Amino acid sequence: MTSDTYDYLDGNAAAGEMSKIFTMDVTVAEGQCAHCGATKRFAEAHLYMQCPGVVARCAVCEQVLLRLVSVRQRVFLDVRGLTYLSLDTAHLQDSSR
Amino acid sequence: MWRVGTVVALHDETATARTITLEVPDWPGHVSGQHVDVRATAQDGYSAVRSYSIASAPNPEGRVQITVERLLKGEVSSYLTQEVVVDDRLELRGPIGGWFVWRTQQAEPIQLVAGGSGIVPLMAMIRSRASAGGVAPFRLLYSVREPAAIFYRDELQAFSDHEHSVSLTYAYTRSAPKDWPRPPSRIDAALMANATWPSNLVPTCYVCGPTSFVESAAGLLSACGNSPDKIRTERFGPTGDRQ
Numbered sequence: 001m002t003s004d005t006y007d008y009l010d011g012n013a014a015a016g017e018m019s020k021i022f023t024m025d026v027t028v029a030e031g032q033c034a035h036c037g038a039t040k041r042f043a044e045a046h047l048y049m050q051c052p053g054v055v056a057r058c059a060v061c062e063q064v065l066l067r068l069v070s071v072r073q074r075v076f077l078d079v080r081g082l083t084y085l086s087l088d089t090a091h092l093q094d095s096s097r
Numbered sequence: 098m099w100r101v102g103t104v105v106a107l108h109d110e111t112a113t114a115r116t117i118t119l120e121v122p123d124w125p126g127h128v129s130g131q132h133v134d135v136r137a138t139a140q141d142g143y144s145a146v147r148s149y150s151i152a153s154a155p156n157p158e159g160r161v162q163i164t165v166e167r168l169l170k171g172e173v174s175s176y177l178t179q180e181v182v183v184d185d186r187l188e189l190r191g192p193i194g195g196w197f198v199w200r201t202q203q204a205e206p207i208q209l210v211a212g213g214s215g216i217v218p219l220m221a222m223i224r225s226r227a228s229a230g231g232v233a234p235f236r237l238l239y240s241v242r243e244p245a246a247i248f249y250r251d252e253l254q255a256f257s258d259h260e261h262s263v264s265l266t267y268a269y270t271r272s273a274p275k276d277w278p279r280p281p282s283r284i285d286a287a288l289m290a291n292a293t294w295p296s297n298l299v300p301t302c303y304v305c306g307p308t309s310f311v312e313s314a315a316g317l318l319s320a321c322g323n324s325p326d327k328i329r330t331e332r333f334g335p336t337g338d339r340q
Contacts, residue, residue: 008308009332015193016134016148028195043196043329 011045014054017068021075024087032083035063042085099136099188100124102161104181110248114166114214115178116152119187124159127151127192129199129225130218130303130331133161136188137173147173150217150305150331151192154224161189164248166214197303197331201229205301206294208323209237210284210314212306216248218331219305223256223263235263236300238292240284240310243272266292289317296322301329308332 015027027043038060045056045065053069058081065081079085102119109115127133133151138144153162167178181187199207199222209219216239226235241247247267257265268288269281279288294300302323304314311332318328 010197010330012194012196012331013148013333015132015195016146016190019190019193025193025195041196043194 007050008046008048008057010043011041011047011056012043013047013049014042014056014068017054017070020070021068021077024089026085026087028088030086031065033058033061033063033065034081034083036061037083099190101186102189104183104185104187105160107181107183110164111166111246113178114164114248116162116164117177117181117187118153119161119163119189121159121161121189124161125192126155127161128195129154129221130197131192131194131221132218133163133189133191133193135163135173135177136190137176138188145173146190148193150221152217152220152224154221154228156228164214164217164220197305197329199225199301199303201225201231203301204233206234206298207236208293208300208302208318209235209239210293210302210304210306210318211237211239212310212314213241213246214248215304215306215310215331215333217305219303220249220253222303223253227256227262234294236266236292236294237263238266238268238284238289240268240270240306240314242270244269244274268292284314284317286317286320289314290321293318293321296324299324299327301327303329303331305331306333 012027018026029042030039031042032039038058044059046059048055056066058065063081067078069076100121100123102121104117105120106118131151132148134146134148136144136146149163151161152164165174165177168174211219253265256263268284270283271281273281302318304311311330315328315330319325
C-alpha cells in the first residue's frame, strides 16, 4: 500500500486481541522492558501485526516484550520480555464486592 | 465478547469514506478516542476482523458510529463502504483501549493532530466535548490530501465558527483551495509551531494517522517543546487495515 519504512502500530492496537485473555485493559498497564529496563505504558510499545500473531516491541530498545499467537483453538502468550506489568485496579472495587 | 449491532444509517463523507451508524442494544458505553473491532463474516463462514476508531460521542442511545475509508485491496473496508445496507448486522467487540482517550473532566488545553482518516477518533473527542458542554480549549491541525478528502467538513466548520469552540487549521498535502496561503506540502516545523498550542501551556496532544505521519508529527510536537509524556499517538496501517 505504501512504501513506509515504519511498519508498526501502537500497543493500543492490541487491545482487542488481548481482551480475549485478559479481563482488564492491558494496554493502559505500565510494563518494564526486561532488556533495557524502560518503564512505559503498553499502549506506547511498537506493535507488529503482519506476522502470524502480534509482537510488541519496546519503544526504546526495540527488543521483544510480548508475543501473542492464536492457532486454531489455542492462544500462545510469551511475556518473557516484560519484567512486570502494573495495572490500576481502582475501578474494580465496585464489581469485586 | 462480541455484540451484534444493527446498521441504522449510512452517510458518505468523501468519495471513498462512509460513516456507518450502528445501534447496539447492550452497548456498555465508550470514551472518546476508543476503538471497536468489527467482524465481518461471509456466507461461506470466512470471517475477518478489523479495528475502527469510534467517531461518535458517548450517548445514552447505544449508538456507535465508525467512518471507514476504502483501502486498495481492503476486503473488509470494501465490504463496509460498498455493500453494507441499513438493517444489516455486524458483530462488534469493544469499546477497546483506555490510553488514546479524552475524558470530559480533562480541563487542560488539547492539541489534536490528524492525518487523513486519523481524524476519526479526534472527531469523537470534539463531539464529546461539545455534547458534554465542555470548555477545555481545543485546537485541531488536520492534514489532508485535498479539500475533497476532508471528513466531517461542515460539522468541523460549525465547531470552528462557534465561539469558545475548536480552532481549526487545515494542511493540504497535494492540492489546496484557490488562494490558500500555503502551497500544498506536509506539516513542517513552522506550521506545527504556528498552528498548535505553545508548549508552555502544557497541552495534551493526540496524534492519529498513518504510521509515517504520526512519527513525523509527534517528532515535530516534541521539537516544539512538548514533553513526550504529553503526546499520545495512534498509528494505523499499512499493516492492520486499521482506521
